[in-house]
Amino acid sequence: MVYWLFIVGYTYRMWYSITGEVQEKKKGFFVLLVNGLGYKIYTNTNTLGVVDGKTTVYTHIHVREDAFDIFGFLTEETLLLFEMLISVSGVGPKTALGILDLDNVSNLTAIILEKRADILSRASGIGKKTAERIILELHTKMKEFGVVESTGNHDVRNEVEEVLVNLGYIRAVARKTAQEAKGDTIEERLRNALRSIGTNR
Incomplete structure (x- = not known):
């Protein structure tokens, strides 16, 4: 929410x-x-x-x-x-x-x-x-x-952020990426977040 x-x-x-x-x-x-x-x-x-x-x-x-x-x-x-x-x-x-x-x-x-x-x-x-x-x-x-x-999708962003942190990304990067990634579900947003991180490396 x-x-x-x-x-x-x-x-x-x-x-x-x-x-x-x-x-x-x-x-x-x-x-x-x-x-x-x-x-x-x-x-x-x-x-x-x-x-x-x-x-x-x-x-x-x-x-x-x-x-x-x-x-x-x-x-x-x-x-x-x-x-x-x-x-x-x-x-x-x-x-x-x-x-x-x-x-x-x-x-x-x-x-x-x-x-x-x-x-x-x-x-x-x-x-x-x-x-x-x-x-x-x-x-x-x-x-x-x-x-x-x-x-809204605050919970979705928060869940994606936690997944990224658990995958080893630093908190600041995980939060920024989760906020910017598109998608209505955790799976869609996580997929786009990982794609974004991969592109920016």
């Missing part, structure tokens, strides 16, 4: 979004230039890889005693999931960013709703107990905040 998060307003934001030009990228953040002022925007690795040029980012302001950090994402859905994750006890921004790098928002939502602690625990800094706590706290909350189910 594939799930979609719809925005209904999760937390108060001083800055809802910022639009500017990406000036430079560093490890873990990028600089967004707005009217001569460069904003340091922390984000996850997947977002950092694609953000470029003139762009709008949806922001979360994380205030601590010794810091005032801005986290930014390209979609409101990603921001909402980030804010849900950091609302869980023991999950800070760095850990939440690691979870966001596991998959896209739709699939991560499905992983939580389907109670797949084994997948969540693959994120850096996430053990089995933390993964189970995230599922426990967010499972009901996601439904309250408008998760809509639609047809």
Whole structure:
């Protein structure tokens, strides 16, 4: 199944979004230039890889005693999931960013709703107990905040990924190939995935 998060307003934001030009990228953040002022925007690795040029980012302001950090994402859905994750006890921004790098928002939502602690625990800094706590706290909350189910093949992709890993392919390659391979059944998608890997060697 594939799930979609719809925005209904999760937390108060001083800055809802910022639009500017990406000036430079560093490890873990990028600089967004707005009217001569460069904003340091922390984000996850997947977002950092694609953000470029003139762009709008949806922001979360994380205030601590010794810091005032801005986290930014390209979609409101990603921001909402980030804010849900950091609302869980023991999950800070760095850990939440690691979870966001596991998959896209739709699939991560499905992983939580389907109670797949084994997948969540693959994120850096996430053990089995933390993964189970995230599922426990967010499972009901996601439904309250408008998760809509639609047809999809998340389970098929996940099964193909696991088969590829068992065949000896590294996790990153297996996940990317399983996501991109076509097919409505595990057999079709696996066949196309193996063909794709063979072609790209």
